[in-house]
Amino acid sequence: MERQAAIYPPVDDWRSIHGLQLKGRCGPVPDDQLPAAMEHYRRRFAFITELEGAVVASRLYRFEPEWVRLIDNRQGFGHSQESAWA
Numbered sequence: 001m002e003r004q005a006a007i008y009p010p011v012d013d014w015r016s017i018h019g020l021q022l023k024g025r026c027g028p029v030p031d032d033q034l035p036a037a038m039e040h041y042r043r044r045f046a047f048i049t050e051l052e053g054a055v056v057a058s059r060l061y062r063f064e065p066e067w068v069r070l071i072d073n074r075q076g077f078g079h080s081q082e083s084a085w086a
Contacts, residue, residue, distance in 0.1 A: 001025065001026055001027060002023065002024070002025065003023070003024065003025070003026040003063065004021070004022065004023050005020075005021075005022045005023075005024075005063065006019060006020065006021050006022070007019050007020045007022070008020070008071070014073060014077075015073050015074065015077075016073065016074060017071060017072075017073040018070075018071060018072040018073060018074055019070075019071055020068055020069065020070060020071070021068070021069040021071065022063070022065045022067065022068050022069075023065070023066055023067040024063055024064050024065040024066040024067065025063070025064045025066065026061060026062070026063045026064070027061065027062070028059050028060065028061055029059075029060040029061065029062050034060065037060050037062070038055075038060065041055075041060065066084065066085065067082070067083070067084045068082070068083050068084075069081070069082045069083075070082075
């Protein structure tokens with residue numbers, strides 16, 4: 001399913017706006033890939049052992065970007081760079 005996302009920190013001034021805009025495919029991790037995905041997740045976020053019950057009850061999703069735009073007004077108003085791939 002085609003989805004869009006944005007990742008950026010909160011700022012108080014438009015001249016400080018910077019972050020990513022993304023478009024891509026998103027969906028649940030297929031059942032046959034869940035063990036490997038969960039192992040990767042556990043290695044990346046070791047603290048989840050404290051939240052194991054919540055993690056086991058959750059579903060992992062993955063986002064596969066097809067287009068990314070970097071926005072960085074710190075380099076000048078409207079500064080951006082784009083990348084696309086199939």
